[in-house]
Amino acid sequence: xxxxxxxxxxxxxxxxxxQITKAMELVATSKLRRAKxxxxxxxxxxxxxxxxxxxxxxxSSDIESDWFLPRHGKKTLFILFAxxxxxxxxxxxxxxxxxxxxxxDVQSVWLPIGxxxxxxxxxxxxxxxxxxxxxxxxxxxxCMLTLGSLVADGYRKGEYDRVVMIFTEFVSMMTQKVxxxxxxxxxxxxxxAKGTMETDCDPAEMLDRIVPEYIGGILxxxxxxxxxxxxxxxxxxxxxxxxxxxxxxxxxxxxxxxxRQAVITQEITxxxxxxEAL
Numbered sequence: 001x002x003x004x005x006x007x008x009x010x011x012x013x014x015x016x017x018x019q020i021t022k023a024m025e026l027v028a029t030s031k032l033r034r035a036k037x038x039x040x041x042x043x044x045x046x047x048x049x050x051x052x053x054x055x056x057x058x059x060s061s062d063i064e065s066d067w068f069l070p071r072h073g074k075k076t077l078f079i080l081f082a083x084x085x086x087x088x089x090x091x092x093x094x095x096x097x098x099x100x101x102x103x104x105d106v107q108s109v110w111l112p113i114g115x116x117x118x119x120x121x122x123x124x125x126x127x128x129x130x131x132x133x134x135x136x137x138x139x140x141x142x143c144m145l146t147l148g149s150l151v152a153d154g155y156r157k158g159e160y161d162r163v164v165m166i167f168t169e170f171v172s173m174m175t176q177k178v179x180x181x182x183x184x185x186x187x188x189x190x191x192x193a194k195g196t197m198e199t200d201c202d203p204a205e206m207l208d209r210i211v212p213e214y215i216g217g218i219l220x221x222x223x224x225x226x227x228x229x230x231x232x233x234x235x236x237x238x239x240x241x242x243x244x245x246x247x248x249x250x251x252x253x254x255x256x257x258x259x260r261q262a263v264i265t266q267e268i269t270x271x272x273x274x275x276e277a278l
Contacts, residue, residue, distance in 0.1 A: 004263065007256045011249055018245035024087065025238035028231045032173065035228035039170055042221045049214040053186065053207065065207050067186045071161035075107045077129060077151065079183075079219065081167035081226040082117035084135050089240075091168065091176065091233035092116045098178045099166050109160060111151075113139065113223065129154075136227060141220050148216025155184050163215075167222040168229035174236060176229035181222075183215055 080099055082092050095117075111129045112118040114136035121128055133139055133147065151163055163184040169177045 004256060004259045007252055007259060011252045011256065014245050014248050014252070018242055018249075021238045021241040021245065025235055025242065028235035028238060032228060032231035032235055035224065035231050036170070038224040039221075039228050042217075042224045045217045045221060049210060049217055053210060053214060065204055066156060067184065067207055067211050070185055071158075074158070075109050075160040076103070076162040076164060077109050077111060077154065077160040078103060079111045079151070079163065079165045080113065080117045080121070081136065081165070081222055082112070082114040082120065083226075083230040084115040084137055086116070087237060088230055088234040089237040091230055092120075094178050095166060095168060096120055098180060102164065102166065102180060111147075114226070136223060136230075139223055141216075144220035144223055145213060145216035147219055148214070149212040151183070151215055151219075152212040165219065165222055167226045168233075170225045170228040170232060173232050176233055181218070183218060186211070 113133045
């Protein structure tokens with residue numbers, strides 16, 4: 001009987017856990033739906049700004065701008081996008097692996113976006129450029145445009161020579177891919193199709209106005225991709241947990257029924273033995 005009670009208690013425990021994972025899967029599915037819509041809306045934004053930058057370059061081929069000049073010898077700013085919570089499979093750990101590979105033997109400073117990203121850089125005792133973006137889910141387009149201006153100002157002041165963004169690209173509900181992109185210095189090949197434009201404004205001044213918004217647009221797009229990827233990874237992890245729980249309950253029920261059958265058989269044997277003794 002003790003074995004049956006233990007098995008029954010374990011079944012109830014697994015069922016309680018499965019209720020939680022099912023609720024988390026539903027929440028992740030709801031968030032994923034909204035995040036996918038944001039991804040689809042934001043992807044064209046920085047492409048348009050990139051094309052505008054290339055138009056300026058095409059109109060003034062002799063332009064000299066700090067945004068395009070390579071530098072050497074100083075720090076690299078890594079902008080790291082990760083999640084606010086765990087229970088999302090390998091979502092966070094995959095980002096951190098790529099970040100470790102890219103920053104190996106590189107003098108770096110870090111700008112984490114997301115609670116797990118901030119915890120990671122603090123745990124590794126890395127230099128933090130800003131910790132004002134702790135929760136990724138709380139950031140919006142305004143925050144990313146502000147961040148774009150902050151990053152651009154730091155680059156102009158020479159606080160770092162390169163800006164590299166690391167995030168997770170949303171491919172599908174079941175697939176997310178960790179990617180990285182060098183934001184600064186800019187290269188004309190990265191900004192879209194070439195074109196020409198007529199303008200009375202100084203091209204260098206136009207670039208100074210556009211580039212911070214261009215960086216902010218890229219950061220917001222990466223934020224939306226990361227949030228959608230996190231929800232997709234969490235949904236997949238919770239779905240897998242539900243399937244494992246169902247299999248575990250089935251195995252435990254089989255053991256419970258066997259134990260119950262053994263008890264019934266033993267009771268029948270005792271009754272028969274007692275009847276024969278009489």
